[in-house]
Amino acid sequence: MSNVLPHSLFTDFDIDLFKAGKHFRLYEKLGAHLIEKDGVKGTYFAVWAPSAKAVSVIGDFNHWLEGDHPLNVRWDESGIWEGFIPGVDQGSLYKYKIHSHNNDIKTEKADPYALYCEHPPNTASVVWKLDHNWEDTGWMGGRKDKNGLDKPFSVYEVHLGSWKRKNGNEFLSYLDLADDLVAYIKETGFTHVEFMPAMEYPYDPSWGYQLTGYFAPTSRFGKPEDFMVLVDKLHQNEIGVIMDWVPSHFPEDAHGLGFFDGSNLYEHPDKRKGYHPDWKSLIFNYGRNEVKSFLISNALFWLDKYHVDGLRVDAVASMLYLDYSREEGEWEPNKYGGRENLEAIDFLKELNEEVYKNFEGVQTIAEESTSFPMVSKPTYIGGLGFGMKWMMGWMHDTLTYFKKEPVYRKYHQNDITFSMTYAFTENFMLPLSHDEVVYGKHSILGRMPGDEWQRFANLRTLYTYMFTHPGAKLLFMGAEFGQSEEWNFQQSLDWHLLEYDYHKGMKTLITDLNKLYRNHPALYEKQFSAEGFQWIDYSDSENSVLSYIRKGNRSEDDLIVVCNLTPIVRDNYRVGLPAGGKLVQRFNSDYKKYGGSGVSNKKEIPIAEKEWQHRSFSAEIRIPPLAVVVFQIL
Template identity: 55%
Template sequence: MASHGGIRHGVSRLTDHDIYLFREGRHFRLYEKLGAHVMDVDGEEGVLFAVWAPNARTVSVVGDFNGWNPETHCLASRSDSSGIWEGFVPGVGEGALYKFHIRSNVGGYEVAKADPFAFFGEAPANTASIVRGLDYGWSDGDWMRDRWRVNAAQAPMSVYEAHLGSWRRDENGYSLNYTELARDLPGYVRDLGFTHVEFLPVMEHPFFGSWGYQTTGYFSPSSRQGTPQQFMDLVNALHREGVGVILDWVPSHFPGDQHGLHFFDGTHLYEHEDPRTGFHPEWNSWIFNFGRYEVRSFLVSSALFWLDRYHVDGLRVDAVASMLYLDYSREDGQWVPNEYGGKENIDAIEFLRTLNVNVYREYPDVQTIAEESTAWPMVSRPAYLGGLGFGMKWNMGWMHDTLEYFTLDPVYRKFHHDKLTFNLWYAFTENFMLPLSHDEVVYGKGSLYGKMPGDDWQKRANLRLLYGYMFAMPGKKLLFMGAEIGQHGEWSHDGQVQWDLLESEGGRGLYRFLRDLNRVMRSEPGMYERDFEDGGFEWVDFHDSDSSIISFLRKDAHGGGAVLAVFNFTPVPRENYEVGVPEPGHWHELLNSDSEWYGGSGWGNYGGLDTRPVVSHGRPQSLCLHIPPLGMVLFRHED
């Protein structure tokens, strides 16, 4: 074993098979091999450092243990032409600060880079990596054993989307750390009845205002709010409250910060060299070279890392459309066609399929969810059938049509009735999630409350109607933080949820309604079991545009257990409104968004109604309803 300058060479965690898989783009546990790992060599504890930099002339590890001197701990290049440099530094342990100092073979380039595989890093604006192990005493065994039930396509799913840095701040205006979030967030989400939380990217990012979408640390939770183990505390606490955890994950692009992945070894190692392919003009960021096998190994390893080491229950993959189209956000002449002359990014397609195949092979009890904003076919269909292999896809069309409709003054809604009904033409072409996300309450778009027409009472009634419509429609649900109490202001990452609204009757009423909506959704199989099947949905009437009323049935996996949903999108209450139903007898009113308990006017049906033998909507029995103003009513037949 060679030794030079306090560093030992010839120590490695990599086998020949590891190198083979890495170069083939099929090594998906690279975080176990590359980076910084505390270990014992011949009775001497230290850290084994390893980094991929194939175009480097020299690589050394610098840190607080050697005065950041690039001459004292030079790594050795492996002889297998893999481009990996390694070295064991005795006496270094957890908590040590370090970077890789790289002198390139190209153009005399010299730089100190953070470790792409670091498990922890300094809090920005500092940029050094920190040696850190990931040992943790998990106590979520019951959850992990049974989570397949919660994550199944046939299970109820409603997701509370949150930005951890601005969910709640302390009395001094600082973001809550992971430990404080573990104390406050799980019980809050459980009480509201959501099945999952989804966090905007927690991976390390230099600019807080990017909300995590400009990622530099693909294996490190942001140190702004604590350590890896403290983030594990948060996941563990959520699991113990019966709440799943989905992470936003960004394989589409990365920022050009000097310490990050960009121009890593003096070449465009992780990104394409040609800016027409490798630079994202809209986000001023760099696009991964999905055709480079080592980059595929890096990215899939990152995805599996969060599922493996952090017990995460799902990944929402950001900006999939930007990956699929070579001309995304580009004018003619600013992009390079694929080998067939088309605009499809063949390498990205193959990467996404590889990602999903391996996630579901390793963790069949989780979900991957695509934010894909176009009509790309079969996003949530298996790769072996020609799909991209995601478990679900955000339904952006539903979101745009729905919000466009709800922003209208009710007097004009009858002229736009199709905004409510058109989505059923394609609702089962994918496994859709219906999102009212952070993207709809930023950049001057205002809050959901602010989008609603009318006075304060009408705005809140419209919000209850909006949430009721979303939860009754086929598809899983996602709602951004603050919407549950009718936040008035647009979301700002420098602020927090307007918690004072919970002290108001309006805010408390909306909170109660959403809590009961979650409860009803989770207790009625007809509301969730067939979210992705056309047999679980049946129109009663979608023609009554003059009254702006729609009605439909949701049915369970056995074709029964029907829930009747009726909506009035105007402030005019409708008395004695006839609605056809499939079964005679008593129909119990499960939920009424106009209940005084929620801040409504109390217009309803006395808890339920008996059918009449009157033919309506092609059915032999009907209910004579009182439909509240700007209201939703849900009924279930009682045997």
């Protein structure tokens, strides 16, 4: 006699939606759910395994032996196996033992919908019920007014395992981070934090980008509720939460999604579409309805159950193109003869439609490195529907430019100005991310030329240029205080550097840049619109000087930005201005408190009615060496 009682959480409508690829709350049905049936407490299990001929639940409650708890396959050809096991309680470890029709292969798989997983390298799923008393009503109720495209968006990118460690080299827990990390982000003034993948992953060197537990926060740092505490505390401190999300590929680990029921269930069966040669991982079958339901359900899960404010979607370019990282003959054109992956494109559009339809005030952000059109435009006009896109071209050109000795920069003025020719084709986020500080690329500080003073001055200039350039901002942890070495995921950031004045000054600079960004609407109200930017002069390559206006909704909020990209002080430098009055300095990256030389301007500079740079008014200013100065007209 079976120890499994018949039970189902599925209605016929649920099954119809699942088969049609339209069920986007699958986490409420599939997986392990603690319930009470006829007065008996236990757990309902449900798993999708259409190619299986038998599925059993094995776990610490039956000595990991199959046969005691066989699940029943549904009659409706959905491929779902389900049943209720009395007495299985919170914290029980389990897996699915799957017998396949395919050559009688037997596999032991973790639950794709598990809410909690064992601490790696152990691989079992854990029966769990999410239970947290949220205290972020204020944030969630007003989120649309804080998380919009016309609001400051300054993101601190964090790898949870290496931001800071304790007791030698132990991880901080989610609860530790809820104290230390939240206080630090609040102090430095970032508006958002972005977590590199916090879902369960088996292999530390993957940094979390090869997932096996899509619905479970990694147990490395604590329980699921502990992660909720971290998100809750961030929200209570007015900090938005973005999570990296990886629908582009998954690893081949034996307990994971690969070859799940003895067939290519989650991955595309054609290796040309289902295997990623660079990452040696499997690619989802975006054309399979049930897989699409799995992925979109997973995206909505984090927004629903964990109150997350945005998803940064990893490796979108690899999804969009059939020939991504493939040689001729290793890919097959689509039905129109093109290289676009039409099924992945349709999936991304539907993903974004569902996210924005179901959750007010959230954002999706594409990490997309090609010139694929309209990534951050609405689907109803033919776009992919993302809220923002990483501006990889800006990142590459800017770092290439700043790496050059200032004496040569006059020959490369176009490198630093080119971004403005396409800055408003998408809603761009400017990323100086983890990818730029690994694999021999050096830290951002390590790229800067010159002696110690010049390296820090260059970095201050780069950051101030970044914060006054149109678009949202993203800095990887450690960049805000001038981390000297490349990022190492196996250890803490070099916090001892803050004992030194230049590094301390860099952190102060970033804190003040975040204040500048938050406090001046001209820097964010029209950050994705050509109306929010106007060149004063981009052609002074001889002096390597740039000048431009940032504009908000009101002209009185406009800011004048002047960048000196050489270590030569520019005295009596005349700048064309849009109006008369007085020029007041609002920011100067050369202040001594940042480690600068202290070259500055008078509190108020009279504006003359003298035509200059095709403008009716102008003023003479002093531009400090390797610095950016920001003014306002009063």
